[in-house]
Amino acid sequence: MTATDLDSAIENAVVSRVTDIVEKLDASRGGVAGRVVIGVRTRREPAWHGPVEGEVRGHPVRYVACPSVLSVLSALALPPADGSAYEVLVVLTDRDEGELGDAVMARLHREHLHEVSKYTLLQDLLRTRQLDPRLRGRDNAWLVDALVELARAGGLPNTTGLSFGRDVALRHVVRNRLAVDPATLDLSALITAVDDAATVTRWRELGADERRGITEHLVERLGRAADVVLRLAVARDDVVPELLVADVLTRAPEDDVAAARAFGAFAHSRFGSDEPSRADLGVAASAAVELVSRSDTQRNWQQVRHADALLAQLNAAELAHHSRLLPSGLTSRMERAATTLDETDLLAVEEHHATGDLRPQVRRLRAAVRLRRWLDSAPADITTVPDALRRHARDLAWVDGELTQVRRGSANPVVAKALGRIAKRAGARRGELDRQFARALPEAAYTRPDGVVAVETLLPEVVAPLARRHKVLLVVVDGMSGAAAAEIARSIEDNPRLGWTEVVRSPDGGREAVLAAFPTETTYSRTSLLTASLTAGTADHERQAFPGHDFWPPRTRAVLVHKAGIGGSSGADLGADLDAQFTPRTEPQVVAVVLNTVDDALGRGRQADDPAWAYRDVAHLPELLDRAAEGGWVVVLTSDHGHVLEHGSEHRPDPTGAARWRLPNGGHQPDEVPLTGPRVLVPGGTAVLAATEDVRYGARSHGYHGGAALAEVAIPLVVLLPPGVEELTGWAVHSQGPPDWWTGRQAAPPPKPAAAPKRKAKAPDTQPDLFGDEPAPESRGALLIGGETFVNTHKGQPANRVLKPEVFRDVVDAVLAAGGRMPVADVLRAAGTPGRNPRGLVAALGRVLNIDQFPVVDLIDDGRTVVINEKLLDEQFPEGRR
Structure with a gap:
């Protein structure tokens, strides 16, 4: 709006006010005669740019601008007009009533100066057809003033000929004052708005009435928390840190004396005697936490650190663990979790927003909690080699992995001390199991125990049968332990885009381990693996023997590639020679590739910095998996031996052997085991091996192999079916997954004893047995399949795709008896299909039970647990609900 437009609008407002007064005079009984002088007070030096003389309701009107008392007196002295019942003289002045004096005021209508109506002025400024009548109220005077100011500054849209309501007016003012879109305004957006310095400055410069009016409006929309935010914006330069501190104080228990003292100091210093409620402050604080949690800017993290400092100024640093955002809160939560090793306290750590910055530390805390659960499970003793190998593949490999984590320690002294305690306890129990294993091991030096796959029989007993019907990729990761293999396999499974399915030979869905040759070194164990014979040798021996094995299917093309044969060249990431082996052929194919990443890491100390393994950490394994998936190859992922890591071993120098074994010299200690037999491949067939990971004979390194610890002897075996192949004859889907102590699942309760058979009905001519046993009630499952809803749904499925009732x-x-959730291995056994893909089973169950996509049955825990929602089951199949 231009200055001319504004002057015109003001003059129109004056005319409108004069017209209103004249109408009332005409309506008064008897009317008036002579001259009526209407004094109008202007906010600035009076000026009149319109016609000086005019007419209102038939009465002549004269407008006179009077910038001084003298000019007012001159105007009053003007001669009256003739020929009218009365004349109206409008005196416009910026003088106040006291300056004009009583004599002048006595000659004015109503003996006072009239104000131009802000409501009329606003309507003239906006050129609207109609203004909301509610704007006339005293409570909305601030709103009209704000709108006039915006209109004068051109801050309102063109509303010519339109109605202008109060809600629309409020939206325009809020948008201008707080620089937010009222249509999408929520508490987080309001906090974002007052986080801007220019907006806060503008907010503070507003009059108290306008701030109060806008606040009341936003409280109606957003609740009392909006009042907290806007009052803080007046009292403090940076609202966000204040709210982050408030989050800590409002989350602390109300009966906490220290928290109550800090809360009182905080509230009084920020809000004075009119303190907000704890609930309102908590709502505003939670919104600020969510806002900062969703962002990752340098300013936000400066505000987080500032909040930490503010909390300390309130002498409330000890309350930081209530915050899921402050760095001190994460430290406090980690120390608490380390001290208690409790799942609830660990969950509080994992819920903290800053855990990503300390991911390795949090991982070690999780490992400590898992080891505590393992110890609480009272792990059984080891009595035989087959039992030990099975236990390692299904349980102890995970123990080894978690021990590796906690032994990495922490820079925080409280956490470090706790990790050290659990490492000592778990390590002692794990070492005792190694000693028990060593006592059973001498027999395995003479012959392979029954039911065990040995390293020299892996090719003929496992790989060759697979090669009769499938192309097989054998990946030998030199030195890969069971713990590393479990993590690598899990990383493959956790990436659904890869599409691999792990299978095992055991009908119960559990993994097995392969028995290494002795000593557990590459020269002996890897050569025995690839030559399929107990022998020591080199890579040349392996390459010569591998293609010519007589157990390969006829015409098999068997190729072995060592480290030197892998490497990108001529645009091929695996190298042209290896890449060519994946070319489809008509004859059976077995390609074996030796990868040295894990073994090499023992010398470089890679695991000393980051003990976790994923498939992408193994050089060339991702590319090999890609080739195998594209060509439909079955992958056998294995090793030649495992390894142990250095964590304070005792050095017993002996040059007769290597890092973890030596030749006999007449005796051995309790943590050593002498082995003699054809499976001991050193000259003479006798060696003394370190039985626990606490002994070494060679130079210090980051890791070792060659000994008799279970982690070295138990070779991992992971068999993967390519995408699109879900079942393999003679193999079951690996359904056991990590042990219950590792996942935190409760072990499934033992199955309930079968109900007693129903009593046979007596002949009709006999009396009923009034005191006999009641028939056993039918189970929920039996009632389900007998109900009409189930029968009709089941019949509607294709006969070749639906499971039997x-x-x-x-x-x-089975699942309901276990509390509504059960490991997939147990569910597969209950279904009588232990080798089936659990996803396929649950999908088949869901086609009948999940009516209208309601998840009565589902898979959780990355496909490791089946859940049945009993409430939904009863709703969908009401027959027989309990």
Whole structure:
């Protein structure tokens, strides 16, 4: 709006006010006669740019601008007009009533100066057809003033000929004052708005009435927390840190004396005697936490650090663990979790926003909690080699992995001390199991124990049968332990885009381990693996023997590639020679590749910095998996031996052997085991091996192999089916997954004893047995499959894709008996299909039970647990609900 437009609008407002007064005079009984002088007070030096003389309701009107008392007196002395009932003289002045004096005021209408109506002025400025009548109220005077100011500054849209309501007016003012879009305004957006210095300055410069009016409006929309935010914006330069501190104080228990003292000091210093409620402050604080959690800017993290300092100024640093955002809160939570090793305290750590910055530390805390659960499970003793190998593949490999984590320690002294305690306890128990294993091991030096795959029989017993029907990629990761293999396999499984399915030979869905040759070194164990014979040798021996094995299917093309044969060249990431081996052929194919990443890491100390393994950490393994997936190859991932890591071993120098074994010299200590037999491949067939990971004979390194610790002797075996192949004859889907102590799952309760058979009905001519046993009630599963809803749904499925009703009955009964959730291995056994892909089973169950996509049955825990929602089951299949 230009200055001319504004002057015109003001003059129109004056005319409107004069017209209103004249109408009232005409309506008064008897009317008036002579001259009526209307005094109008202007906010600035009076000026009149319109016609000086005019007419209102038939009465002549004269407008006179009077910038001084003298000019007012001159105007009053003007001669009256003739020929009218009365004349109206409008005196416009910026003088106040006291300056004009009583004599002048006595000659003015109503003996006072009239104000131009802000409501009329606003309507003239906006040129609207109609203004909301509510704007006339005293409570909305601030709003009209704000709108006039915006209109004068051109800050309002063109509303010519339109109605202008109060809600629209409020939206315009809020948008201008707080620089936010009222249509999408929420508490987080309001905090974002007052986090801007220019907006805060503008907010503070507003009059108290306008701030109060805008606040009341936003409280109506957003709740009392909006008042907290806007009052803080007046009292403090940076609202966000204040709210982050408030989050800590409001989350602390109300009966906490220190928290109550800090809360009182905080509230009074920020809000004075009119303190907000704890609940309102907490809502505003939570919104600020969520806002900062969603962002990752340098300013936000400066505000987080500032909040930490503010908390310390309130002498409330000890309350920081209540914050899921402050760095001191994470430290406090980690120390608490380390001290208690409790799942709830660990969850509080993992919920903290800053855990990503300390991911390795949090991982070690999680490992400590898992080891505590393992110890609480009272792990059984080891009595035989087959039992030990099975235990390692299914349980102890995870123990080894978690021990590796906690032994990395922490820079925080409280956490470090706790990690040291659990490492000592778990390590002692794990070492005792190694000693028990060593006592059972001498027999395995003479012959392979029954039911065990040995390293020299892995090719003929496992790989060759697979090669009869599938192309096989054998990946030998030199030195890969069971712990590393478990993590690598898990990383493959956790990436659904890869599409691999792990299978095992055991009907119960659990993994097995392969028995290494002795000593557990590459020269002996890897050569025995690839030559399929107990022998020591080199890579040349392996390459010569591998293609010519007589157990390969006829016409098999068997190729072995060592480290030197792998490497990108001529645009091929695996090298042209290896890449060519994946060319589809008509004859059976077995390609074996030796990868040295893990073994090399023992010398470089890679695991000393980051003990975790994923498939992408193994050089060339991702590319090999890609080739195998594209060509439909079955992958056998294995090793030649495992390894142990250095964590304070005792050095017993002996040059007769290597890092973890020596030749006999007449005796051995309790943590050593002498082995003699054809599976001991050193000259003479006798060696003394370190039985625990606490002994070494060679130079210090980051890791070792060659000894008799279970982690060295138990060779991992992971078999993967390529995408699109879900089942393998003679193999079961690996359904056991990590042990229950590792996942935190509760072990499934033992199955309930079968109900007693129903009593046979007596002949009709006999009396009923009034005191006989009641028939056993039918199970929920039995009632389910007998109900009309189930029967009709089941019949509607293709006959070749639907499970038998008895499978539904048995699975429902088993899962509900376990509390509604059960490991997939147990569910597969309940269904009578231990080798089936659990995803396929759950999908088949869901086609009948999940009516209208309601998840009655589902897979959770990355496909390791089946859940049945009993409430949804009863709603969807009401027959027989309990």
